Amino acid sequence: MNIVKADNLTCPLDGERLESYKKQLVCENGHTFDIARQGYVNLLPVQHKRSKKPGDSKAMVLARMNFLNTGIYQTIADKLTETVSAHIINDKNCCFLDAGCGEGFYFDALFNYFKGEEGASNLSFIGLDISKDAIVQATKRNKQITWVVGTNRQPPVENESVDIILCLFGFFNAEGFYKVLKPGGKIILVDPGPEHLKELREIIYPEVNETKQSNILATESTEFSLLNTEPVQFKVKVSSNEQINHLLLMTPHFYRASKDGKEAACILETLDLTIDVIFRVLKKI
Numbered sequence: 523m524n525i526v527k528a529d530n531l532t533c534p535l536d537g538e539r540l541e542s543y544k545k546q547l548v549c550e551n552g553h554t555f556d557i558a559r560q561g562y563v564n565l566l567p568v569q570h571k572r573s574k575k576p577g578d579s580k581a582m583v584l585a586r587m588n589f590l591n592t593g594i595y596q597t598i599a600d601k602l603t604e605t606v607s608a609h610i611i612n613d614k615n616c617c618f619l620d621a622g623c624g625e626g627f628y629f630d631a632l633f634n635y636f637k638g639e640e641g642a643s644n645l646s647f648i649g650l651d652i653s654k655d656a657i658v659q660a661t662k663r664n665k666q667i668t669w670v671v672g673t674n675r676q677p678p679v680e681n682e683s684v685d686i687i688l689c690l691f692g693f694f695n696a697e698g699f700y701k702v703l704k705p706g707g708k709i710i711l712v713d714p715g716p717e718h719l720k721e722l723r724e725i726i727y728p729e730v731n732e733t734k735q736s737n738i739l740a741t742e743s744t745e746f747s748l749l750n751t752e753p754v755q756f757k758v759k760v761s762s763n764e765q766i767n768h769l770l771l772m773t774p775h776f777y778r779a780s781k782d783g784k785e786a787a788c789i790l791e792t793l794d795l796t797i798d799v800i801f802r803v804l805k806k807i
């Protein structure tokens with residue numbers, strides 16, 4: 523496959539197409555966005571921010587990077603590659619958008635898989651996250667992916683220009699995703715299933731509630747059809763106190779758990795865990 527640079531980024535202020543000029547991206551109305559020294563571009567204007575530093579903090583990003591680098595979630599990356607492969611059309615150009623890409627572990631794995639595949643398609647990769655710290659970290663994983671600070675609510679990408687959106691443990695935005703997907707384009711959603719990390723949850727909460735399931739089906743009938751739902755379950759052993767702490771910090775449980783619960787988890791040396799995630803494929807109607 524040929525990897526090509528994404529040329530479908532748009533100005534977050536007026537929606538016009540961005541062209542690269544020297545070390546900037548520029549729209550026809552003269553709005554300019556610097557390409558940072560690390561290679562990413564910030565397309566999140568202040569008026570699209572709901573807080574000063576939106577998205578995951580640097581500590582969360584680094585914890586996730588350290589945890590994912592152990593390979594404990596490799597099965598999820600492999601399943602993602604398999605699912606995406608089943609939905610791309612050979613010899614046709616394809617733009618991927620990872621919406622809420624975090625520090626880029628899964629997108630980088632997908633990129634490396636396709637880079638080595640035979641085929642005449644031109645593939646472009648856009649990784650989008652609202653957290654600047656996440657995007658800065660992602661640039662260190664992969665210099666060929668187009669990394670962008672921006673929001674899933676208004677992805678700064680041309681309307682109807684994306685073939686496949688990935689949204690892993692992220693923030694599904696029906697309106698934003700619908701706009702940028704080509705007709706017939708797909709979304710691959712990966713969300714926690716009911717048993718996900720249940721052993722950790724049993725330690726940090728006095729009472730364990732079932733993981734809330736995504737309300738994706740509410741929008742499914744009008745804008746998207748659900749093509750496939752597939753649970754992926756496996757068991758892992760996390761055998762270092764450091765990694766247990768990274769896992770806790772990279773999940774929303776860190777903010778929800780009680781002080782006592784977190785203290786109990788923080789001193790563990792090993793933890794047997796159930797990983798339970800649900801892969802869904804949606805198609806734009």
Ligand SMILES: C[S@@+](CC[C@H](N)C(=O)[O-])C[C@H]1O[C@@H](n2cnc3c(N)ncnc32)[C@H](O)[C@@H]1O
Binds near residue numbers: 577650673
């Ligand atoms: C749980 S993390 C998952 C990251 C990555 N997909 C992964 O699985 O490793 C959720 C990510 O969504 C980002 N995020 C939160 N709100 C967002 C928004 N409105 N638009 C884009 N990204 C957002 C956070 O900064 C964070 O990196």
